[in-house]
Amino acid sequence: MLLIHCPYCAEARPEVEFAYGGQAHIARPLDPSALSDADWEQYLYIRNNPRGRHHERWRHAHGCGRFFNAVRDTVTDKFEVTYPAGEAAR
């Protein structure tokens, strides 16, 4: 069970309080209708899935309820940093 630091609660809490939210920093296009099918596919489905440093979203679902972003190494599962949603990628 991972220990995850919630940047809002400023506490490390067990993983069961959190919900994983997939890759971070994928903004929903402002005008989806202007996108080609291929670009829409990119937004909907294409993911980095890197072996190593990964930007990802978590929600402190059973805590403050808020979404935040994290950088985690997918080989060691070690968190490098967590930071509030809306901030630039670390």
Add this chain to the structure above:
Amino acid sequence: MSGYRLPTGGRVDRAKSVSFSFDGQSYTGLAGDNLASALVANGVTLFGRSFKYHRPRGILGMGSEEPNALVTVDRGPGRTTPNLRAPSVPLHSGLVASSQNRFPSLKFDLGAVNDKLGAFFPAGFYNKTFMWPRSAWEKLYEPAIRQMAGLGDSPTSRDPDHYASTYAHCEVLVVGAGPAGIEAALAAAQSGDRVILVDEQEEIGGGALADPAQWAWLTDARAQLLALSNVQLLERTTAIAHLHQNFVVAVQRLTDHVAPAQAQGAREKLWRIRAARVVLAQGAIERPLVFDGNDVPGVMLASAGRSLALRFGVAPGHAVAVMATHDSGWHDALALAKAGVHIVAIIDVRDDVSSDLLDAAGAAGIAVHLNHAVIGVGGRHAVKSVTIAAAGSSAARTLSCDCLLMAGGWTPTVHLWSHAKGSLRWDADWAAYLPDSIDDNVIAVGGGAGAWNYGSGVAVSNLPSPKPVHQQKAFVDFQNDVKARDIRLAVQEGFRSIEHIKRYTTNGMATDQGKTSNINGLQIASEVLSKPVTAVGLTTFRPPYTPQTFGALMGHHKDALFQPLRRTVIDDWAVANGAVFENVAQWRRARYFPQGSETMDQAVARECLAVRERVGMFDASTLGKIEVVGPDAAEFLNRMYTNPWKSLEPGRCRYGLLLREDGFIVDDGVSARLAPDRFHLTTTTGGAARVLGMMEDYLQTEWSDLDVWLTSTTEQYAVIAVQGPLARAVIAPLVAGIDLSHEAFPHMAVREGTICGVPTRLFRVSFTGELGFEVNVAAEHGLAVWQAIHEAGQAHGIVPYGTETMHVLRAEKGYIIVGQDTDGTLTPDDAGLGWAVGKKKPDFVGKRSLARPDIVGAGRKQLVGLLTKDPQVVLEEGAQIVADPAQPVPMTMLGHVTSSYHSATLGRSIALAMLVDGRAKLGETIYVPMPGGTIAAEVTGMVFLDPKGSRLDA
């Protein structure tokens, strides 16, 4: 008969005898014994049969590394446990144990024929044969193999015991309470840290338990630990896994050490420990030596002999020989001799052993054979002699003895270190892997870190022998019957990675998980491959450290606590009124209310007719509810749902359709605008949490500029649907502050007022096609309001109805149920809900996906109605539709029946179905091929009753 109780010594209580039975025979042991020591004290050498060849086996070790002496313990009905290691079974009065994997008896086991045929069953034999004839594998070979395999018998009835679990947090967790662990715990405790010390044995002390010189220290240390308020000492507790960020899981055994009648409370407890720092002090396990006959009962680890004699006061034999490649064997031999055990000889492959040891052996009168090795063992059910020879010589001599101790050096226990992804380094002196570096805050101490030494040794696993290896019965993995020659065969057959060798031979895959076999296997593979050990690789250490019960992991999560069952506030009333329930998502809901001996169909027909003719009431409390509040609430919903929301007037309701971003329907529900900045949303029963999470996601991460708050109110409201032409008449006397007239309160409107004197949000909505109201009241008033409506309705012939009736009523009207009529692959248009999509809206969740080529193309499945040609035939839900029932299999399927019922109102069956290009097929005949014959049906619209909806406006 070999072992016996020594007249003095050991930590057993000689004043307390304990009676027990093994294989039906009664024995007596002493308090403080375990099953193995007690049986050895009674002269028992034969404990079990091996997995594959059914060879007779005694004990090898005296700890959790034991591979051979597996027993079943019977603590009464539902309380049998197979595959327990005899040395890990604490003795209590009345213990009933039996041996396993033998028929008809342990001494005479028919399965031992496998041993005679062993030459035909080398590693991987099953890959090479049992293929002809083709059908014989399942019918003949596999059942035979399965019957021969397996160890003990599984329990066959429900376990009356229960299991507990907990969380714990500490600054320092120490795993293993041998001298190193105890010292570490005391040191940490003195700094004020919260310390948890876990140890798997019946009493703490580790190696010190077999060293009387340390007993005084041990007693004192234990008292100190118990006196420290910041130390939690967990005895009989095995740390089994070391996971991310110092999360260590341990299992505590609470009752198995006492007689069943004395057992109280949970049988076991799972500890989930998060520690800032972990100290691993797991010690080391002695290695067997590999030679012909090393598995004859009476051949055991020197450490086991030492433990028997010094901890339990039991001589392992009357005449004990010691085969050593390590000084520790000499120390053990000398200790045993001092305790009064007759040591026949020490045999050592080395030709130079320290003069101290030689002198001590001489002083103890022990014969010494340097540069010799055991090349054979006499006896089948017990050792009778050993044959030894000098290296390179064929001149053998035989020593008479009834026990042979093996001292092959030590393997530090690095399991938890490895679970935590610590790296290991090969240490040539230890001939073992030692902890190297690790990311987390973990240190290894004591024998497990290679920091303790018991003299030196030489790395040999397969002892020199004049016999060719393939003629030796020299075991590496005792339980799985893996011999040195199997490892050679694996290499010969091209298996070079240690993982392949392990899997091909099953070395290290027995219930001891290779605790005594891994390093020997590795060394043999390294020799055969002529590669250094480090180039052969190392198999992964996989949790748990020792096998643990499913019950311990299950903990409290059984029966009703497996998952909470959600009940509405009206549930008790439904029970009292004979409801039959069904589970829907986490809820249970009344399905129908049979009267007398009614079947479901009869009850549902009666309930349906009552609603259509008079009035019915339905507990709709499970519907998800979300309060959406804020100046941008309408804008937010407008972006989430397919429908337009900004134009909805306060006091009005709207059917909302929610898509995923991929364009497929995920949820729906009728929602009300209570005020310009306040909406009362409803969702499906199963979808509430998902919808709320999805909305929070968009609100927080995409549209954080919107001023909106979302609150789950599912459990805050009880919801009572009152439906039918007399619905208004039923509730009118109870409602205050709301004009219920059709003009003042039309269909799809919402009003706030009181009912039965309590505040209500009253919806005029219908999922039945009748005049209907949904009464929302605070949950604590739900039951009282329900009862009041029920009472008021008596004069109007009101009936309570359940979900099954609700399903029929809505199907008659063509109202869909998301999840039944849709399945996560339907767009609004597919579901006939194109009208619910705001055509003028530039965007909403999922809109872009609806323009993808395959979504706009022809040939999609669409929801339609079906009427069977024979009106009394009710189609089966899930049945498949074809155009041509005479076509051969595989048939071209056009869709399936999603909902199907007998409609009492219409006097015939009705169905909804997904059908390829369904709306273009109205009036056509389709076919449903069933095992009992084909059913023909006509494609129709989805509304079977009151297509104009005039009944809604009653």
Add this chain to the structure above:
Amino acid sequence: MKRFSAFNLFAEALRGHQGWPEHWPDKAPKSAYDVIIVGAGGHGLGAAYYLAKKYGITNVAVIEKGWLGGGNTGRNTTIIRSNYLYDESAHLYDHAVKLWDGLSQELNYNVMYSKRGVLMLAHNVHDVQSFKRHIHANRLNGVDNEWLSAEECKAYCPPLDISATARHPVLGGALQRRGGTARHDSVAWGYARAASALGVDIIQNCAVTGIRRGPDGAVQGVETERGFIGAKKIGVSAAGNTSVVMNMAGLDFPLESFPLQALVSEPVKPIFPCVVMSNTVHAYISQSDKGELVIGAGTDQYTSYSQRGAFHILEHTLAAICEIFPIFTRMRMLRTWGGIVDTTPDRSPILGKTPVPGLYVNCGWGTGGFKATPGSADLLAYTIAHDAPHKINAPFNLDRFRNGRLIDEAAAAAVAH
């Protein structure tokens, strides 16, 4: 290749088994091959075998970064079945089941395919509707799958608890009698040995570090730890690591890799005659020929390549097992492990061509790839040999994520509302 048979086993026994040759020779890479398969799991080794056997393409290398069969092939719970709902899936998996039958004889290697039946339990009305839909669709597709009442389920699998008072009572089940299990390692080893005998080179401990493409965009070969190896056709069958390999060719994929755990109990005498799956309770269990209960757990929620998962997943798994089989609470968990499963947005695999000429892919099997091994291997070989997909795997293309023609089995089993 020395033939495996009872006679040869007997003959070898008399001389200490000293005559058995290597299953597959350890090969150093040549400078170029006609086809390179990346990933020596069952799928990749099988593809090499069928390329050689069916299409005569024997100048083939299978390149593996670790040891063959060490990925998901050797880490799964070996369930085999084909009772999928959609035509596309049913045809794909049934193609595999048909190849499983007779695979031991074809490879001259006993893979221990055991048709002991896969029973899927229904616990609520919605499950019943969903299972009946599967059964009817399967029947019209010629795939066996039948409905059993709760009592019939109990008769088929005696350890099952069918009491009506259970938290998730058993209302019945769908049984595929041709479903069952096989011995996972033997599948990899059998294909490796048979492919090797036909001339395929199996190169282990040779990680691919790059995919070289020519000016025309087509593949030219792979860069590896042991140097460049040329090939005009490359088939990638790298499971959880597919995204990483595809990135080397400049492709981003609709894949995410998650930890998936499994466990076995200590071995016991035969107690569990079939395979049982419960999607509602999340329990997946069978008993191996060795006697261990083999139990599949769920995936962790986050992506990872660590091959280890969280303990609470195992707790939930065993609680689920004990919920349906309360007699097993005293059984003991012997060994747990983790794999990396690559999942697609619609949980169906991707098997076919890629936008890069000469690059083929077989991935996205998620938690259920073992059962498809011979089928996907055969279809990947077909696709490589013809530079075009077979009609069975044509729907499992990459285009579906753009045009919306998804094959969403999980959505089809939608949660009850």
